[in-house]
Amino acid sequence: MKDDHEQDHGQVPEQDPVRDPEAGASAPVVSRRSQQIQAAAPFRMLFEFLRRRAAAEAEADDQGRGEHDLLDFTFGDPHELAMPAYVEALRSAAVPRDEQWFAYMQSEQAAQDAAAASLERVVPLGWTGDDLRMTTGGFGAITVAMKAVADPGDEVVYTLPPWFLYEILAVEAGLVPVKVPALQPGFDLDLDAIAAAITPRTRVVVVNTPNNPSGRVYPPAQLTALAAILEEASARNGRRIWIVSDEPYNRIVFDGKPFHSPTQFYRHTLLCYSYGKTLLAPGQRVGYLAVPPGLPEADTLMGAIDSLQVAGGWLFPNAVMQYAVPDLERLSIDIDALQSKRDRLVGALREMGYDVASPEGTFYLWPRSPVPDDEAFVASLARRGVLVMPGTLFETPGWFRICLTATPASIEAAIPHFRAAINEAKRADPPS
Ligand SMILES: Cc1ncc(COP(=O)(O)O)c(C=O)c1O
Incomplete structure (x- = not known):
């Protein structure tokens, strides 16, 4: 039993x-x-994927190519040395100014103030430093946000394809993941399906915009409609449904398009941010969790967040990272250069016959796999030395993800392999 x-x-x-x-x-x-x-399926699949990637690296080594000859388009990791100004900010922050420099540190006011001033330029809601807490990246912000409002057994709704670690963060918090596929084509929020998925136990809806992996930036009309659904469902349930807005890519938006945060449409939203994307340094764990200004529940929530960060195992960024935040807030990877890589690869892939949308933001392309079995297609690219991620890992078979943090030279080197792989797929399954 x-x-x-x-x-x-x-x-x-x-x-x-x-x-x-x-x-x-x-x-x-x-x-x-x-x-x-x-x-949890995504967790098992992620480790299986990492195992296969390590095997591909070992095989490349055996063939005398060396793992650095592999063209790696998997994770949002850096492929070039960090920006000198980034290194200088950390170097400077590491020099102690007084004996307390490396003392225990919770969320530091100077870091919060700098983060709030910068957030205000992206999401103008009148943020101050007191509205947010520094966290160990986006991971730390999401886990604390979920636990601050949801109890074990509560349901957390999110859209497929998701960032593949929502499920384990939910399960670790004792929450029940409820998954709603995005609308196709376009990967918009399926508002009717989200409304239908809400039950009396729903406590959190995770919204990720700009979206990893689809690259979609949700427009105001969708966020307005989602807010109306959640207001109505919260009233019906007699219990508030919160949005956890996962927006680490909110500064990585292309073509000068505007970004809209769910916090601007639904004030019962907890905003999660990571510096790992804008600075392309995800190993240096720093981010924040922000509560919209003027929310009546703000003080209670901040008390919950402060205690969960301690109880979760001191989930604050280390002292050096927090001292560096005011300087880091002035830096960004070159978004125009990223956009050029997007344009080069999207253009080349379309010309070869791939079905791929041009992402509005993030680091990722999300093409349809030329064969239904995305894992087989990803394996065929891996045999050619090109590593990408199968849609199956994102619980959305039939697609695959290409990460644009690879260098322009790697993109040029990979283009013939993408061509060979789709041509092979077409030969195996010619159009009728
Ligand atoms: C959508 C999304 N949310 C959260 C995260 C976690 O960010 P971090 O590792 O910087 O905490 C990532 C990282 O890839 C992401 O893509």
Whole structure:
């Protein structure tokens, strides 16, 4: 018989848990929660993908090419040395000015003030430093946001294809993921499906704009309509539904188009930001969680956030990163150069016959796989030394993701391989 915990979440690990032989046959070595996290499909697929990527690197090594000859379009990682001004900001912040420089540090006011002033230029709502807390990147902000408003057993709704780690953050918080496929073509929010997915247990709707992986920036009309749905459902449920707005790419928008944050349409929104994208330095964990100015519940929420950051294991960025924030706020990767890479690759792929939209923001292209089996297609590119991510990893088979943080030279080198791979697919399955 299932115990309460398993009944609540319906997420029993598929594999038998490892037992502790000394404590007796029925005693699992690790907690149920950790088993549930490991059993989550996106997590398993991510590790399988990393295993395959490592194998491709090893094979390239065996063939004498070396892993650096692989053309890697997988993660939003840097492929060139960091900006000198970025390095200088960290170097300067690392020099102690007093004996307390490296003392325990929660969220630092100077960092909050600089972050708020900068956020105000992107999302003009009158933010001050007191409206936000510095976190360990977007991950830290999302997990604290979810836990601040949702209790175990509550449901969290998000759109597919998602950033592939929402599920484990939800499961780790004891929440139940409810997934709603995006509308096609275009990957807009499916508002009717979101409305239909809301139940009395719904507590959070995650919105990610600009969207990873589709590159879509949701327009005001969609965010207005979503807000109306959530107001109505909150009133019906007698309990507020919160938006967790995951917007680490809110400064990576192309063609001079405007960005609109869900906070501008629905004030019960918790805004999550990461510096990892704008600065292309995701290993240096810094971001923030912001609560819209003037929200009546703000003080209560800030108290919850402060305590969850401590209880979650001191989820504050380290002191050096926080001292650097005012300088870091002045920096960005070259968005025009990123846009040029987008244009070059989208143009080339379309000319070869790929079905690919031009992303409005983010680092990513999201083409349709020329064959229904996206994993087989991704494997065919890997055999040619080009690494991309299958749509299956984003619970959306039939598509794949290309990351544009690769260098222009890598893009040029990969173009013939993208051509060869689609030509091979066309030969195997000629149009009727
Ligand atoms: C949509 C989205 N949300 C959150 C994150 C997490 O960002 P970070 O690793 O900087 O915390 C990422 C990183 O890829 C992302 O793409």
